[in-house]
Amino acid sequence: MDDDSGGRGLNRDGTIRREGSLSRVPAAFAPVVAAARSRITGAFDGTRLHSAYVYGSIPRGTAVPGVSDLDLLLVLRTRPTGADEAAARAVEAGLDAGFGQIDGVGALLTSTDSVTSELERHDLGFFLACLCTPLLGEDLAGRLPRYRPTPLLARETNGDLVLALPRWRRRAAEAATDAERRSLCRGAARRIVRSGFTLVMPRWRGWTSDLAESAEVFARYYPGRPERIEQMRLAARVGRSPSADPAVLTTLIENLAPWLAADYLAVHGEKAPRP
CATH class of the missing domain: 3.30.460 (Beta Polymerase; domain 2)
Structure with a gap:
C-alpha cells in the first residue's frame, strides 16, 4: 500500500504517503x-x-x-x-x-x-x-487515520491564513535588521505557498511539500491570473532563499496573502476555531 501513485505523493489506495525517511x-x-x-x-x-x-x-x-x-x-x-x-x-x-x-x-x-x-x-x-x-x-x-487530499484537509490545514496577516504586518513594521526581515520572509513565504497549494490540492488530487512544485500546481488552476502566478513563484523562491528586501515583504504580505486568504475562505471555508 505504500508505493507512490503517479508521482503525486499518494499510496496506491489514494491516501497521502508519508514524505520523509x-x-x-x-x-x-x-x-x-x-x-x-x-x-x-x-x-x-x-x-x-x-x-x-x-x-x-x-x-x-x-x-x-x-x-x-x-x-x-x-x-x-x-x-x-x-x-x-x-x-x-x-x-x-x-x-x-x-x-x-x-x-x-x-x-x-x-x-x-x-x-x-x-x-x-x-x-x-x-x-x-x-x-x-x-x-x-x-x-x-x-x-491517526490515513489522509486523503480532500477539501476538509485543505480547510483544516490552511483555512486560517487570514489570522496570520496582522502578525506578519506587525513584524514587518517592527523589523529593524535584515536578519529579522529574512526570517519573516521565509516563514510568510512558506505559509503562503502551502496555502496556495492546498487551495487547489483537492482538484489536483495529490500532495507535495516542494515549494517550486506547489507554486506550479497552483499555476495550473489560475491561468487567468498571471500576476498571482508570478507572485506565487516569487514566494516559492524566497521561501528557500529569503530576501530582506522590504518590497518583497510588501508583495507577499500586503498583496498576495490578503487575496489568497479571501479566496481560500470562499472556496474551503474557515478552519475550526482553536481555544
Whole structure:
C-alpha cells in the first residue's frame, strides 16, 4: 500500500504517503540528526517526552548545506510547561551553534492529547502522520487515520491564513535588521505557498511539500491570473532563499496573502476555531 501513485505523493489506495525517511537524510546532515536525537534525550527524560520527529527538507533528502534549517516536533506526555519551552530553546541553540550545515533550528512543542484530539485530527495530526519522520519514541501516526487530499484537509490545514496577516504586518513594521526581515520572509513565504497549494490540492488530487512544485500546481488552476502566478513563484523562491528586501515583504504580505486568504475562505471555508 505504500508505493507512490503517479508521482503525486499518494499510496496506491489514494491516501497521502508519508514524505520523509531517515534513510533519505543527506550525508552532510546525518551528524546533525544524530546530535538532535542525543540532545533531545538529554533535555527531556522519559516521563516528559513521548516522541520526537524531524520534518522538512532534511528527511525529504532535499536539504542544502548552509541554506536549510532543522525542523523538529517534540511531543510531550502532557501539555508543555515553561520549563519544557526553555529546554527546547536550549536544544535549538546548541544545535544551531554546533553545525554550520544548518541555517537555524526550530523545535515545536505539543502533547499527545493535542495531536490525537478530534480538533487537531486534520491539522496537527495530519502534519505528524504525513509530514514528520519519527526520530525518538512511539510513532503516533499509528493512532491517526490515513489522509486523503480532500477539501476538509485543505480547510483544516490552511483555512486560517487570514489570522496570520496582522502578525506578519506587525513584524514587518517592527523589523529593524535584515536578519529579522529574512526570517519573516521565509516563514510568510512558506505559509503562503502551502496555502496556495492546498487551495487547489483537492482538484489536483495529490500532495507535495516542494515549494517550486506547489507554486506550479497552483499555476495550473489560475491561468487567468498571471500576476498571482508570478507572485506565487516569487514566494516559492524566497521561501528557500529569503530576501530582506522590504518590497518583497510588501508583495507577499500586503498583496498576495490578503487575496489568497479571501479566496481560500470562499472556496474551503474557515478552519475550526482553536481555544
